[in-house]
Amino acid sequence: MNKGIVIAGPTGVGKTSLSIKLAKKIDADIISSDSMQVYKYMDIGTAKITKNEMEGVKHYLIDEIEPTHKYSVGEYYNRVNEVLSNLNGKNVILAGGTGLYIRSITEGLSSLPESNLEIRKELLKYTLEELCEKLKKIDIEAYKAIDLKNRIRVERALEVCLITNEKYSKLRNKNIKNNNYTFIKIGLKRDREILYNRINKRVDIMFNEGLLNEAKFLYENYKKGIENIKAIGYKELFLYFEGKITLNEAKEIIKRETRRYAKRQFTWFNKEKDIIWFDLDKQAEEEIIENILEIFNV
Structure with a gap:
């Protein structure tokens, strides 16, 4: 079994700097686990790492797709596993703050079927209450969850049940x-x-x-497709260009939305199992790296 390291945490905490130094210590490649840095032309607003x-x-999974493409965790999962299979066992670091992306690689992804247009059309004929009753009869565990x-x-739970003839609650x-x-x-916290x-200052920068x-x-x-660009820092400025808010607003x-996003990231990662936490306010970066190396080499 090959070994890798996840460097996770909220935006602005200091993942990029530490991951570079750690990668050089263990001769690792880095795979971005940031859902926005995968897009082209979105460099400053996503704090994308520069060549220097x-x-x-x-680095992988940076600057790979057009800004208006709706990228999914399934696409990320397939692309990263393709990269990992080609690395021939080389050390790797997953660095980023998109928890669902990280989990898909470390824990796996459920093999749920793709959507079926005909079944979806059929389900649209029913009220939400009727759909819930159908789900209750077919898959009581999903109904409760x-x-x-x-x-x-x-609709998705019912669709999966109807496509596979299995329970959504088990397949997921x-x-x-x-x-x-x-x-x-x-x-990192x-x-x-x-x-x-740090977030407020970074936005000013x-x-x-x-x-x-x-x-x-x-x-x-x-x-065309501008509504698909959901990244913080861009969608707010689109409103400014449309005259709906001022530049200062x-x-x-x-700043506010980035702080809220960081809070949601903290909440996500705090619920994840097996994470070893390091506080960058209490330990120097070099000391944290040495501690990680001790764990990695066990």
Whole structure:
């Protein structure tokens, strides 16, 4: 079994710097686990690592797709497992803050079938209440587990049952990992107020580095499908370009939404099993790296 390391944590905590230094220590390639850095032309707003910052370390899943493409965890899962299969056992680091992407590689992804248009059309004929009753009869475990007010979730559960003739509640837990790496999971954190201050300053730096021009390029060149660009820092500036908010309002919303996103990331990773946490306010980066190396080499 090959070995890898996950470097996870909220946006702005310091994952990039530490992962580069760690990669050079263990001769590892880095696979981005950031759902936005996979997009082309979204560099400043996603704090995308530059060629100089890479310091010669090979990176994957950066600048791979068009900004308006709806990228999914399934696509990420397939692409990363393709990369891992071609690395021939080389050490690898998954670095990023998109928890679902990381989990798909470390724990696997459920092998649920793709959507069936005919079944979906048929389900549209029923009210939400009727769909819930159907689900209750077919798969009581799913009925008890999912949000019955969310029609999309209920339809999907029923669709899977009807396609496979199996219970959605069982299939969703049958994860297929599809790679031969075992991962040590490292979480990085800071004091909440310190992190929020870092985020606020980073947004100011992004504007100084040309975020407005970068967002303008996307707005002017990707009008068709612009609604698919959901990244914080861009969708707010699109509202500014449309005259719906002022530039200062856009900047403050970006800071607020980024802080909220960091809070959601903390919540996600705190629920994940087997994460070993390090506090960058209490330990120097070099000391944390040495501790990780001790764990990795056991």
